[in-house]
Amino acid sequence: MARIETPKRIRGTQDIFGEEQRRFAQVLDTFERVRRLYCFQRVDIPVFEATGVFARSMGETSDVVSKEMYSFEDRGGDSLTLRPEFTAGIARAYITEGWQQYAPLKLVTAGPVFRYERPQKGRFRQFHQVDAEIIGAPEPAADVELLVLADQLLHELGIHEGVTLQLNTLGDAATRDAWRTALVAHFEAHREALSEDSQLRLDKNPMRILDSKDPRDRPIADSAPDIDAYLTEEAASFFKAVTDGLDAAGVAWTRNSRLVRGLDYYRHTAFEFVTDRLGAQGTVLAGGRYDGLIGSLGGPETPGVGWAAGVERLAMLIAEPARETVDIAVVAEADEFALAAIALVAKLRRAGFSAEAVVTGSPRKRYDKALKSDPAHTIALSRRDGQVHVGERSLHAPPHPDQFSVIVDSVTATLS
Numbered sequence: 183m184a185r186i187e188t189p190k191r192i193r194g195t196q197d198i199f200g201e202e203q204r205r206f207a208q209v210l211d212t213f214e215r216v217r218r219l220y221c222f223q224r225v226d227i228p229v230f231e232a233t234g235v236f237a238r239s240m241g242e243t244s245d246v247v248s249k250e251m252y253s254f255e256d257r258g259g260d261s262l263t264l265r266p267e268f269t270a271g272i273a274r275a276y277i278t279e280g281w282q283q284y285a286p287l288k289l290v291t292a293g294p295v296f297r298y299e300r301p302q303k304g305r306f307r308q309f310h311q312v313d314a315e316i317i318g319a320p321e322p323a324a325d326v327e328l329l330v331l332a333d334q335l336l337h338e339l340g341i342h343e344g345v346t347l348q349l350n351t352l353g354d355a356a357t358r359d360a361w362r363t364a365l366v367a368h369f370e371a372h373r374e375a376l377s378e379d380s381q382l383r384l385d386k387n388p389m390r391i392l393d394s395k396d397p398r399d400r401p402i403a404d405s406a407p408d409i410d411a412y413l414t415e416e417a418a419s420f421f422k423a424v425t426d427g428l429d430a431a432g433v434a435w436t437r438n439s440r441l442v443r444g445l446d447y448y449r450h451t452a453f454e455f456v457t458d459r460l461g462a463q464g465t466v467l468a469g470g471r472y473d474g475l476i477g478s479l480g481g482p483e484t485p486g487v488g489w490a491a492g493v494e495r496l497a498m499l500i501a502e503p504a505r506e507t508v509d510i511a512v513v514a515e516a517d518e519f520a521l522a523a524i525a526l527v528a529k530l531r532r533a534g535f536s537a538e539a540v541v542t543g544s545p546r547k548r549y550d551k552a553l554k555s556d557p558a559h560t561i562a563l564s565r566r567d568g569q570v571h572v573g574e575r576s577l578h579a580p581p582h583p584d585q586f587s588v589i590v591d592s593v594t595a596t597l598s
């Protein structure tokens with residue numbers, strides 16, 4: 183008979199189980215707790231959108247749109263794309279759902295995102311992000327609030343040591359245009375020495391050369407003019423308000439004048455939280471202000487600022503979370519007690535205890551089997567010298583002892 187080929191996991195995807203799953207859950211639980219402290223509401227949006235949503239909002243020349251999108255035609259002939267990030271979909275939802283009426287809107291979301299990249303440590307094709315956005319708030323206080331939220335998330339995950347907030351400003355429209363002209367002049371003068379990728383960027387998206395990782399580009403990028411000489415008074419005071427706010431909130435930051443976001447509608451604040459503990463995949467959380475995005479998608483001109491963080495990268499950095507605990511194991515040491523054991527765990531679980539019943543397998547081995555889950559408390563139902571015996575053992579402090587005893591007594595009273 184022909185051997186059936188076993189199915190394979192798709193390259194760059196993950197089956198998240200065991201310790202990895204506990205790490206993952208801890209990141210999401212912490213994010214959920216912290217977003218409540220900052221009064222951000224949760225939103226959920228589709229996993230796929232019309233391809234144009236991402237192409238227009240992330241820019242045709244961006245790495246994501248030009249090389250990394252999972253795009254496909256559906257059965258109706260429409261071009262759809264699995265979301266490679268959240269911001270574009272949230273901006274689309276803001277427009278289609280008429281969320282202007284709620285502005286300013288503080289939102290978070292989380293879930294899988296998809297990018298066709300070369301998989302490696304901390305880099306997947308289906309990965310997960312947590313995301314936070316403030317839409318409809320033009321003032322620097324919104325940037326500050328998002329950054330303080332990010333900082334608190336990293337603290338509560340216990341990973342702030344060795345993670346630095348790198349901060350930059352891209353100024354306002356006038357600043358950006360003037361700086362961009364100066365950058366193009368600088369790069370044109372060194373065109374031949376740039377990497378092939380950066381020669382293409384020079385024509386399409388010159389600012390991105392600044393954060394190129396290619397060693398051929400680094401000296402040219404490092405000697406490029408800083409934005410500071412081109413900052414308008416307004417742009418400079420916006421940046422100062424952001425850094426003053428961070429200082430007031432006690433959030434440490436460093437200036438990285440090479441940090442850019444490529445697209446024309448990015449304004450003012452750009453930032454990344456970077457660690458040296460993940461090799462080449464050192465950016466754990468990144469974002470910035472995107473005041474022109476919603477307008478460029480055809481919506482009302484609406485300022486916005488936000489960030490996203492990779493759940494896998496955060497999960498790799500945190501300390502190993504404790505295993506989930508079992509409060510009570512109920513062991514039927516003889517088959518005649520199987521139903522009593524089922525009744526007992528059902529009552530315990532309804533009362534809020536985590537409980538497992540062991541009612542199968544060789545009766546003499548059931549007790550040892552129950553101990554494998556390291557329960558805080560065990561109840562073994564057996565018959566000794568013809569009498570029903572309820573053996574209790576506390577390995578750790580028994581949870582809610584009074585409530586617990588009432589339940590155990592109510593069930594064991596029915597046994598004779």
Ligand code: ATP
Binds near residue numbers: 310311468492494
């Ligand atoms: P990188 O430079 O690592 O490719 P990026 O600039 O493409 O990151 P963003 O688009 O800013 O990343 O996404 C925000 C965060 O999502 C990143 O800081 C990172 O933590 C995470 N991330 C991005 N791409 C991947 C991936 N392929 N696998 C896992 N996490 C990722």
Ligand code: MG
Binds near residue numbers: 245
């Ligand atoms: Mg990338």
